[in-house]
Amino acid sequence: MITIEQLITRIEQRQPIINKADIDAEQLHQEFDSVGSLTTATHKQLSFLADPNYISSLASSQAGAVLITAEYFDQVPQTAVALVVANPYLAYAGASQLFARESLFNGIHPSAVISESAVIGEQVNIGAFCVIGDNVHIGAHSSIDAHVVVEANTAIGHNCVIKSHVVIGHDSVIGNHVRIHANASIGSEGFGFAPTRDPSTMGWERIAQLGRVVIGDHVRIGSQTCIDRGAIDDTIVGSYVVIDNLVQVGHNVRIGDGTAIAAKTGIAGSVIIGKRCIIGGDVGITGHIEIVDDVILSGMTMVTKSIKKSGSYSSGTVAMPTAEWRRAAVRFRKLGRD
Amino acid sequence: MITIEQLITRIEQRQPIINKADIDAEQLHQEFDSVGSLTTATHKQLSFLADPNYISSLASSQAGAVLITAEYFDQVPQTAVALVVANPYLAYAGASQLFARESLFNGIHPSAVISESAVIGEQVNIGAFCVIGDNVHIGAHSSIDAHVVVEANTAIGHNCVIKSHVVIGHDSVIGNHVRIHANASIGSEGFGFAPTRDPSTMGWERIAQLGRVVIGDHVRIGSQTCIDRGAIDDTIVGSYVVIDNLVQVGHNVRIGDGTAIAAKTGIAGSVIIGKRCIIGGDVGITGHIEIVDDVILSGMTMVTKSIKKSGSYSSGTVAMPTAEWRRAAVRFRKLGRD
Amino acid sequence: MITIEQLITRIEQRQPIINKADIDAEQLHQEFDSVGSLTTATHKQLSFLADPNYISSLASSQAGAVLITAEYFDQVPQTAVALVVANPYLAYAGASQLFARESLFNGIHPSAVISESAVIGEQVNIGAFCVIGDNVHIGAHSSIDAHVVVEANTAIGHNCVIKSHVVIGHDSVIGNHVRIHANASIGSEGFGFAPTRDPSTMGWERIAQLGRVVIGDHVRIGSQTCIDRGAIDDTIVGSYVVIDNLVQVGHNVRIGDGTAIAAKTGIAGSVIIGKRCIIGGDVGITGHIEIVDDVILSGMTMVTKSIKKSGSYSSGTVAMPTAEWRRAAVRFRKLGRD
Known part of the structure; x- marks a missing residue:
C-alpha cells in the first residue's frame, strides 16, 4: 500500500x-x-x-x-x-x-549458475536458472529475473531491471537504470558477410562481429528487440533512449540521447540517429545513412537517404477499399513506365 | 498409430x-x-x-x-x-x-521451480526449468514445455499448450484451450512514457503499466509475438482469436472474438479491433483507432484512421522493376509539392 | 593471440x-x-x-x-x-x-537435461539448462549455448553453433556448420487453420503441422527469427542461406542455396524462393508464389505476385516532409476513384 x-x-x-x-x-x-x-x-x-x-x-x-x-x-x-x-x-x-511489481525474486536463487569471477553488487536479485559468465559485473540494486544469460565480460550498471529470458552477449556495457524486457537479444552477432564468387560458399563469407554493444543510462528496451554487436567498432545506444518491442538495431548503429523508437522499427547497419528523435512503429531505415537531431518519422516510413534537417517525415499510402486500391496501385506502376 | x-x-x-x-x-x-x-x-x-x-x-x-x-x-x-x-x-x-506431438514431457519435471502457493490442476505437464510464481493457477490437462516463466498471480486455464521459453507476466489471465508458441512474451510492460522537458530525463518519464493481459478461450499465439499488459485497464484478446508469429499487440488493445492476425502485424496502443476480422501479414495499425467487425486488411496495409464499415481494405504499392520504381517514387513525391 | x-x-x-x-x-x-x-x-x-x-x-x-x-x-x-x-x-x-569468441562453455554442463537416447558427438559443448530430447543427434564439434531446447528426434550436424535460448522443434534436420542466434524459434507450429462456419469455433479449426524444418549446411539464422514447420511437407532452407534477425519464414516455404535475407522480412506460407537471391529488410512476400533465382528485392518491397525473371525489384514510396506526404497520399487515393 x-x-x-x-x-x-x-x-x-x-x-x-x-x-x-x-x-x-x-x-x-x-x-x-x-x-x-x-x-x-x-x-x-x-x-x-x-x-x-x-x-x-x-x-x-x-x-x-x-x-x-x-x-x-x-x-x-x-x-x-x-x-x-x-x-x-x-x-x-x-x-x-x-505501484509496479518490480522483480520476480528477492536475493540470488540457488539454481543460478554464476561464475566465480563475476562481481555482484549489493542487494542484487538474480532469479532461477540465470547464467552469469566470467568477469561479469552487476551493479547494486539491479534485478535480474529468471533465465537471463549474461555472457562473459559484460558490465551491467546499478538499479537495472532485466526481465526473464533476456540474452546479453559478451563484452557488452549496460548503463545504470536500464530496463530490458523479456526475450530481448542484446549483443548477438551482427549480419555481416563478404561476398565471394567461390562456389563453395555460394557467395557469403561470414565476418565475425568483434565490436560491442554499449548502452547508456536510463535506457528502456522492449521484448523481442535485437541490438546487434558491432562489426569492428561498437553499436551505441545513448542515454534516455526508449525502444519498444520487436525492434531491430543493426551492427554499428548509433542512437542519440533521448530518442524514442516504437515497435517493429528496423534500423540497418551503421545508421547514425540524432538526439530526441521520435520514430514511429515499423519504420525502415536503410544502412549507412544519418538522421539529424529532432526528427519525427511517422509509422511505416521508409527512409532511404540521410535526413539532414529536423522536422517531421512520412511515406507510404494509407488504407482504402481494396477495389479502389487495385486501380491506384496499377496507376502508380504506370507512373514508372511513362 | x-x-x-x-x-x-x-x-x-x-x-x-x-x-x-x-x-x-x-x-x-x-x-x-x-x-x-x-x-x-x-x-x-x-x-x-x-x-x-x-x-x-x-x-x-x-x-x-x-x-x-x-x-x-x-x-x-x-x-x-x-x-x-x-x-x-x-x-x-x-x-x-x-497425429500431432503435443507435449515435451509427461508429468512435472523435478527441475521446475514451482511456488508452494501455486495451484496445479490434474494431469498437468510442466517441463524442465520452468518457473511458476506465487499464486499461479494452472488448469487441468494443460502442458507447459521447458523454460516457461509464469509470474505471480497469473491464471492459465485447462487444456492449454504453452511451448518452451514463453514468458507470461504477473496477473495475466489465460483462458482454456489456449496455445502459445515458443519464445512469445505475454504481459510485458507496455510502452508508455509521459513527455517532460526536464533535461535530467531527456523527455521521457516511464509510466508503470499496471493493467493486465486477459486472453479468452481457444486462442492461438505465435512464436516471438508480444502482447503487452495494459497501462491502467487491461489488454484484451477475445476467444477464438488466432495470431501468427512476430506480432506486436500494444497496451490496452482489445481484439474481438474470432479475429485472425498474420505474422509481423503491429497494433499500436489502445486500438479496438472487431470480431471476425482477417488481418494480413505486416499490417500496421496506428494507436487509438477502432476497426469494426468483419474487416479484411491485406498484407502490409497501413491503417491510420478508424475503419467504420466492414469490407476489404489495402494500401501500399507493389513490386516493380527497380528502375521503373525509381521514376514512380519520384513522381509520387512531386504529387505532394504541386 | x-x-x-x-x-x-x-x-x-x-x-x-x-x-x-x-x-x-x-x-x-x-x-x-x-x-x-x-x-x-x-x-x-x-x-x-x-x-x-x-x-x-x-x-x-x-x-x-x-x-x-x-x-x-x-x-x-x-x-x-x-x-x-x-x-x-x-x-x-x-x-x-x-578472433571471435565462439562458445559459452566447454564440455557438457551438469545442469543440462539430456535424454539417454540422445546421441552426442565428440567434443560437443552443451551449456547450462539445455534440454535435449529423445533421439536427438548432435554432430561433433557443435556448440550449444545455455537454455537451448532441442525437441525429440531432431538432428543437428557437426560444427554448428547454437546460441542461448534457441528452441528447435521435434523432427527438425539441421545441417553442418549452421549458426543459429539467440532466441530464434525453429520448427514452431505453422499458422494453418481450416475455415468453418461452426459458431462454436468462430471460424477456425487448427490444422496440426506435421511436416518438418530441414536446413542445409553453412546456414546462418538470426536472433528472434521464426522458421515454422511444414503443414504436411517440409519447410526447406537450402545451404549457404544467410538470414538476419526477426525474419518470419512460414510453413512449407522453400529457400534456394545462397540466398540472403535481411532483418524483419516476412515470407508467407508455401513461397518458393530461388538461389542467390538478395532480399532487403522488411520485405513482405505473399503466400503461394514463386521467386526465381538471382532476384534482388530492395528493403520494404511488397511482393504480391510471382517473379519469373531475375533482376532487381522495389516498391513503396520514400520519406518526404509530412505536410507534402499528406497531399501526395490523398492524391494516390484519388487515383483509385477516378
Whole structure:
C-alpha cells in the first residue's frame, strides 16, 4: 500500500505539489493499492485528469485521490484528495512506478549458475536458472529475473531491471537504470558477410562481429528487440533512449540521447540517429545513412537517404477499399513506365 | 498409430461421415501414422481432396485413406478407404490433430521451480526449468514445455499448450484451450512514457503499466509475438482469436472474438479491433483507432484512421522493376509539392 | 593471440597471399588480439583497405598489419605488416573469425537435461539448462549455448553453433556448420487453420503441422527469427542461406542455396524462393508464389505476385516532409476513384 505522503515524495522529484500545505495529516496517511481512470477508480485508487476532454468524468469519480491542475481543482469531489500540479500526466507517470511489481525474486536463487569471477553488487536479485559468465559485473540494486544469460565480460550498471529470458552477449556495457524486457537479444552477432564468387560458399563469407554493444543510462528496451554487436567498432545506444518491442538495431548503429523508437522499427547497419528523435512503429531505415537531431518519422516510413534537417517525415499510402486500391496501385506502376 | 475409428470420432465432432455405414470392421481398425498429400502419401497415411484442381492426383494416390466429397467418391482408388464428408479440408484439420506431438514431457519435471502457493490442476505437464510464481493457477490437462516463466498471480486455464521459453507476466489471465508458441512474451510492460522537458530525463518519464493481459478461450499465439499488459485497464484478446508469429499487440488493445492476425502485424496502443476480422501479414495499425467487425486488411496495409464499415481494405504499392520504381517514387513525391 | 602465420593459413583457404615470400620469420610470429579500422587500429590489431575511399587513412594508420591489394602496397606504413591479396574484404572476413569468441562453455554442463537416447558427438559443448530430447543427434564439434531446447528426434550436424535460448522443434534436420542466434524459434507450429462456419469455433479449426524444418549446411539464422514447420511437407532452407534477425519464414516455404535475407522480412506460407537471391529488410512476400533465382528485392518491397525473371525489384514510396506526404497520399487515393 502506498500513502499520499509517499506519492508526494515521488511526484516532487519532478514538480511541486502546489496545494501541499492544505493536505492534512490524516490525508497524508491515506493508503492506495493501485491506479485507475476517473470512471473506474475506487477509493483505494489514485486517478488523474490530464486531458480536459475527460472533465465530465471528474464530478462522479470514486477515486481516492486525483492529480489535477489548479484550473479544475474546485471540481474534485469531496471524497477525493486533490493533488494539484502543473503537469498531472507527468505526476501520474512518477506515481505509477510506486505501484509496479518490480522483480520476480528477492536475493540470488540457488539454481543460478554464476561464475566465480563475476562481481555482484549489493542487494542484487538474480532469479532461477540465470547464467552469469566470467568477469561479469552487476551493479547494486539491479534485478535480474529468471533465465537471463549474461555472457562473459559484460558490465551491467546499478538499479537495472532485466526481465526473464533476456540474452546479453559478451563484452557488452549496460548503463545504470536500464530496463530490458523479456526475450530481448542484446549483443548477438551482427549480419555481416563478404561476398565471394567461390562456389563453395555460394557467395557469403561470414565476418565475425568483434565490436560491442554499449548502452547508456536510463535506457528502456522492449521484448523481442535485437541490438546487434558491432562489426569492428561498437553499436551505441545513448542515454534516455526508449525502444519498444520487436525492434531491430543493426551492427554499428548509433542512437542519440533521448530518442524514442516504437515497435517493429528496423534500423540497418551503421545508421547514425540524432538526439530526441521520435520514430514511429515499423519504420525502415536503410544502412549507412544519418538522421539529424529532432526528427519525427511517422509509422511505416521508409527512409532511404540521410535526413539532414529536423522536422517531421512520412511515406507510404494509407488504407482504402481494396477495389479502389487495385486501380491506384496499377496507376502508380504506370507512373514508372511513362 | 491412429485408427479409422479414431479418425471418424474426431471428424464427427464437426460434421458427419456420410458413408460411415459402408465402412467395415476391418477398415475401422486400419492404422495410420501420419498424413500426406495425394501425390506423396503412403498406405499408412491419410490424405484428402479439398481443391478440385488436384483431382488428377487421386487415381494414382497410394494413400491408405482419403477424405473426399461425395462428388469424387467413385474416383477413390481401391487401395484407399474413402471417408465422405461435406468439407474435406475441415475434416483433415480435425484429423491432423490426432497425429500431432503435443507435449515435451509427461508429468512435472523435478527441475521446475514451482511456488508452494501455486495451484496445479490434474494431469498437468510442466517441463524442465520452468518457473511458476506465487499464486499461479494452472488448469487441468494443460502442458507447459521447458523454460516457461509464469509470474505471480497469473491464471492459465485447462487444456492449454504453452511451448518452451514463453514468458507470461504477473496477473495475466489465460483462458482454456489456449496455445502459445515458443519464445512469445505475454504481459510485458507496455510502452508508455509521459513527455517532460526536464533535461535530467531527456523527455521521457516511464509510466508503470499496471493493467493486465486477459486472453479468452481457444486462442492461438505465435512464436516471438508480444502482447503487452495494459497501462491502467487491461489488454484484451477475445476467444477464438488466432495470431501468427512476430506480432506486436500494444497496451490496452482489445481484439474481438474470432479475429485472425498474420505474422509481423503491429497494433499500436489502445486500438479496438472487431470480431471476425482477417488481418494480413505486416499490417500496421496506428494507436487509438477502432476497426469494426468483419474487416479484411491485406498484407502490409497501413491503417491510420478508424475503419467504420466492414469490407476489404489495402494500401501500399507493389513490386516493380527497380528502375521503373525509381521514376514512380519520384513522381509520387512531386504529387505532394504541386 | 593470433599470429600472422595463423592469419595467412586462414586467408589462404580462399585466396593466396601474393607477397607471402616477402614475410620474414619474425613477422610470421607477430601476435594480434583483435581487428580495427585503419584510423583506430593499434599495433596489436589487424586492419584492411577494401574501399579506395579510405586510402587517406592508410599512411597514418597504427595497425600492426594491413590486408591490401597490390595497387596500394607501397603506401602501407613501415610499422605494419602488409598482406597483399586480390580481395582484402574477403580476407578480412576469414581473418575476423579467428578472433571471435565462439562458445559459452566447454564440455557438457551438469545442469543440462539430456535424454539417454540422445546421441552426442565428440567434443560437443552443451551449456547450462539445455534440454535435449529423445533421439536427438548432435554432430561433433557443435556448440550449444545455455537454455537451448532441442525437441525429440531432431538432428543437428557437426560444427554448428547454437546460441542461448534457441528452441528447435521435434523432427527438425539441421545441417553442418549452421549458426543459429539467440532466441530464434525453429520448427514452431505453422499458422494453418481450416475455415468453418461452426459458431462454436468462430471460424477456425487448427490444422496440426506435421511436416518438418530441414536446413542445409553453412546456414546462418538470426536472433528472434521464426522458421515454422511444414503443414504436411517440409519447410526447406537450402545451404549457404544467410538470414538476419526477426525474419518470419512460414510453413512449407522453400529457400534456394545462397540466398540472403535481411532483418524483419516476412515470407508467407508455401513461397518458393530461388538461389542467390538478395532480399532487403522488411520485405513482405505473399503466400503461394514463386521467386526465381538471382532476384534482388530492395528493403520494404511488397511482393504480391510471382517473379519469373531475375533482376532487381522495389516498391513503396520514400520519406518526404509530412505536410507534402499528406497531399501526395490523398492524391494516390484519388487515383483509385477516378
